Amino acid sequence: MTRATVIPPAPVAAPAVAPGVSRRPGRTQAWRRLTTPVLLVAGWELAARSGLLAPEKLPAPSTVLATGWRLTRDGTLLTHLLDSLTRAGTGLLIGGGLALLLGAVAGLLRIGDDLVDPPVQMARMLPHLGLVPLLIIWVGIGESLKVSLVALGAFFPLYFNTYAGIRDIDERLVEAARTCGLGPVARLRHVVLPGALPALFLGLRLAIGAAWLSLVVGEQVNAQTGIGFLMMEAREFSQTDVVVLGLLVYALLGLLSDVAIRTVERRTLAWRRGLRAT
Amino acid sequence: MAPGTSGDLTGHASVLTATGVRRQFGASTVLAGVRLNIAPGEVVALLGGSGSGKSTLLRVLAGLDQEATGQIVLRGTTAVVFQEHRLLPWKRVADNVALGLSGPDVTDRVARALAEVGLAERHRAWPAELSGGQAQRVAVARALIREPDLLLLDEPFGALDALTRLRMQGLLRRLRAEHGFAALLVTHDVDEALLLADRLLVLEHGVIAEELAVPLGPTRTPDDPAFGALRRRLLDRLGVPT
Ligand SMILES: Nc1ncnc2c1ncn2[C@@H]1O[C@H](COP(=O)(O)OP(=O)(O)O)[C@@H](O)[C@H]1O
Ligand SMILES: [Mg+2]
Numbered sequence: 001m002t003r004a005t006v007i008p009p010a011p012v013a014a015p016a017v018a019p020g021v022s023r024r025p026g027r028t029q030a031w032r033r034l035t036t037p038v039l040l041v042a043g044w045e046l047a048a049r050s051g052l053l054a055p056e057k058l059p060a061p062s063t064v065l066a067t068g069w070r071l072t073r074d075g076t077l078l079t080h081l082l083d084s085l086t087r088a089g090t091g092l093l094i095g096g097g098l099a100l101l102l103g104a105v106a107g108l109l110r111i112g113d114d115l116v117d118p119p120v121q122m123a124r125m126l127p128h129l130g131l132v133p134l135l136i137i138w139v140g141i142g143e144s145l146k147v148s149l150v151a152l153g154a155f156f157p158l159y160f161n162t163y164a165g166i167r168d169i170d171e172r173l174v175e176a177a178r179t180c181g182l183g184p185v186a187r188l189r190h191v192v193l194p195g196a197l198p199a200l201f202l203g204l205r206l207a208i209g210a211a212w213l214s215l216v217v218g219e220q221v222n223a224q225t226g227i228g229f230l231m232m233e234a235r236e237f238s239q240t241d242v243v244v245l246g247l248l249v250y251a252l253l254g255l256l257s258d259v260a261i262r263t264v265e266r267r268t269l270a271w272r273r274g275l276r277a278t
Numbered sequence: 279m280a281p282g283t284s285g286d287l288t289g290h291a292s293v294l295t296a297t298g299v300r301r302q303f304g305a306s307t308v309l310a311g312v313r314l315n316i317a318p319g320e321v322v323a324l325l326g327g328s329g330s331g332k333s334t335l336l337r338v339l340a341g342l343d344q345e346a347t348g349q350i351v352l353r354g355t356t357a358v359v360f361q362e363h364r365l366l367p368w369k370r371v372a373d374n375v376a377l378g379l380s381g382p383d384v385t386d387r388v389a390r391a392l393a394e395v396g397l398a399e400r401h402r403a404w405p406a407e408l409s410g411g412q413a414q415r416v417a418v419a420r421a422l423i424r425e426p427d428l429l430l431l432d433e434p435f436g437a438l439d440a441l442t443r444l445r446m447q448g449l450l451r452r453l454r455a456e457h458g459f460a461a462l463l464v465t466h467d468v469d470e471a472l473l474l475a476d477r478l479l480v481l482e483h484g485v486i487a488e489e490l491a492v493p494l495g496p497t498r499t500p501d502d503p504a505f506g507a508l509r510r511r512l513l514d515r516l517g518v519p520t
Contacts, residue, residue, distance in 0.1 A: 175342055176364035179357065180378035180420065190377065194368040271368045271404045 059241040064248065067241040076230075081249065083225040084215060087143070088253075091150025092211045099155045099207070100200075103162025108192070120159060128152040129217050136221070146218035146226075153214035157206035165199025166192060198272070201265045208257050216250060292353065293318045293428045293460045294339065299348035301334055308334050309346065310484030316428065318354075321454060321461045323475035325468070325516070330481050332464045336432045339462065354427025357420075361433040363413035365405040365420075372401035375420045391423040392416070394456075395449065411442035415449070422453060429461040435470070447473055455496065468512055469500055480516065488515055 041061055047053045048060030055063070071077040102120065105112035131152065132145075139145050169192055177191045219228020227246050234242030292315050299312040308331040316322050326332045338346040340358050365374045375388045392398045395415040405413055414434060421429060434450075435443040447470060454461065454474075465471050471478050472492060480488035490512060498505055513519075 172360070172362065172364055173366060175337075176358070176360065177366070177377065178342060179340055180424070182378045186378065190369070191366060194366070197368075269368075271370075271406070 056238045056240055059244065064241050064244045067239075068245050068248070071242070071245070077245075077249070080226050080230045084219065084227045084253075087146045087218070087226065088150055088211050088215050091147045091214070092154045092207065094147065095151030095154035095211075096158050096204070096207055098151070099158035099203070100162055103159045104166065106159075107163045107166030107196075108188075117163070120156075124156055124160075128156070129214065132217065132221065141222040145221060146215065146223070149214040149218040150211045153210035154207040157210055158200075158203040161199045161203025161206070162196065165196030165203070168199070169195040198269060201261065201269070205258060205261050208261065209254065212250065212254050212257075291318060292316060292351075293320075294353075294462070295349075295351045296339065297349050299335065299338055299346060299350065301331070301338060301343065301346040307484055309338070312348070312481070312484070312486060314339075314479070314486065316460050316462060318427065319458045319460050320477065321463060321475045323463045323465055323471035323478045324481060325465065325471055325478060325512075326481035328466065331484060332466075332481055333432050335481065336430050336462065336464055340430050352428070355424060356428045356430055357422070357424045357426035358430045359414075359417050359421050359432070359434045361436050363405070363410075363417040365413055365416055367405050369405075370401070371397065371403050371405065371408070371416050374405065374416060375423055377420065379423065387423055388419075391419040394422065394453065395419045411438050411446065414438060414446065418446075418449070418453070422457065425457070426459055429459050431461060432464045433466065434463075436465070436467075443470075450474060451496075468509060468516070472505055472509055472512070473498065473500065478512065490515070 044053070044058070045060050045062060048055065048058065048063070053060075059067075068077065102112075102116050106116040106120070107113070128149070132149070135145055135148055139148055173195065174187060174191050177187050182190060215226075216228060219226045220232060223229035223232065227249050231243045231246035234240070234246070294314065294316040296312060296314040299309050299314070300307070301309040312335055314322075314335075324332055324335070334343070334346075336358075337343045338348075339350065340356060365371075366377070369377070372385075372388050372392070375391055376384050379387070389398060389401065392401055395418055397412060397415055397419070400408065400412065400416075405416070408416065414437075418434070431450075435446045438446060450461075451474060453459075463471070463474055472494070475492055478488075478490040478492060479486050480490075482488070490508075492508065494502065494504055494508070500506075500509075
């Protein structure tokens with residue numbers, strides 16, 4: 001009897017300790033990984049305050065944040081941000097839509113493959129950011145230039161991943177669906193689309209990354225609005241804090257869009273969790 | 279070549295009649311005029327060496343091969359179970375079984391079909407979470423729910439371990455007794471063929487080279503003397519020394 005009462009505490013204590021033990025290395029590691037960035041920012045702040053860094057070369061992080069707060073309050077930042085987002089969204093919609101359409105045509109139809117894929121493969125060799133001079137001649141230096149650049153940047157990664165995603169679908173699954181009486185449209189919906197979805201998500205993430213990059217370049221050419229314009233204008237007046245702020249905003253946009261896509265992806269591709277577990 | 283679904287003019291009650299089925303891949307002729315007949319409720323085993331064209335023939339019969347020639351008359355519906363389960367990884371078990379079906383009673387039918395293969399409680403699982411035997415049972419349920427007159431099975435248990443294979447053979451025997459479907463069972467396992475089939479066919483050099491009735495009862499086991507005798511005869515015909 002006494003033995004029986006001695007034994008229970010042990011298993012109770014064990015699980016209570018175990019998660020703490022297993023979690024602690026993760027936490028300490030996370031903290032350790034934060035050390036260097038925090039030190040760098042602190043060093044930057046110190047260097048700027050002590051005058052080691054000239055304010056017109058690199059202002060203190062606190063100054064950049066204060067500037068960000070000021071521009072947020074008077075609405076300037078939001079106006080330019082919305083303009084940049086509109087450009088990115090429009091370009092992404094055009095380039096991404098075209099990529100999905102052509103990628104699907106080339107991936108699904110043999111004739112589409114023969115007619116669409118070769119020119120796309122050739123065009124991919126051109127660095128699209130190098131097309132700026134040509135694009136200026138073609139569409140001018142206005143809004144069309146920015147949108148075209150974004151669309152071009154977004155097109156290629158999404159096209160190639162759509163194409164590959166459709167091509168890599170297991171033919172045997174399509175065959176099994178046919179034996180279950182699924183017609184071409186139902187096979188597209190139940191087999192091809194979900195089968196290509198992981199590749200589509202990858203393509204979308206790459207496309208959005210390319211879209212931001214194209215936007216940064218595009219907005220440096222004669223923009224009248226947008227984050228890029230804000231930065232170029234600030235450069236003329238040596239407002240380095242605004243330039244750095246613009247960089248931060250670009251970085252945040254990239255980060256946020258990536259996190260958003262990953263979240264949607266994780267929800268949509270729940271079936272792959274089981275796949276990884278086995 | 280799509281199988282016809284018209285009635286058989288000769289008055290046979292065969293669920294499947296195939297004549298002169300030919301299929302070439304480039305220069306090599308894999309099927310050189312296959313002739314095949316399956317009566318309703320009859321289980322026919324198709325034996326043959328690796329690469330003899332068993333899968334090719336089954337795909338033709340399932341209407342999956344547009345380039346084969348010949349005549350196929352099918353009375354009723356078919357369903358197919360492949361060697362691999364071929365479940366859609368992005369659909370839960372129940373949705374895989376229900377694939378292509380519609381109607382208000384589908385949920386009930388899926389539950390019944392899954393219960394028949396002993397997987398009622400796994401209906402919410404993803405295919406990747408199942409063992410090989412479980413996944414193959416879901417594939418069987420997906421075929422059964424269509425209430426086929428003819429079940430086409432391409433080495434359905436070939437990828438399973440020996441013990442699971444025995445259980446699956448028992449399951450198939452039970453389901454066949456309950457539902458009375460006809461079946462064409464492609465296998466390279468002589469024991470499996472003798473255990474499950476009413477008749478054996480041997481595919482060789484692109485034609486049905488051998489046909490053998492299996493006059494064993496429904497409760498046959500490999501321990502029956504008659505089973506052993508038939509087995510020896512079959513192996514002899516297949517050129518395997520015993
Ligand atoms: N799609 C194909 N293209 C070319 N050859 C094929 C194709 N499918 C099957 N074959 C050939 O046909 C022959 C029979 O194959 P198969 O029907 O799979 O044999 P079994 O199922 O009896 O092992 C093999 O020689 C194989 O190489
Ligand atoms: Mg085969």
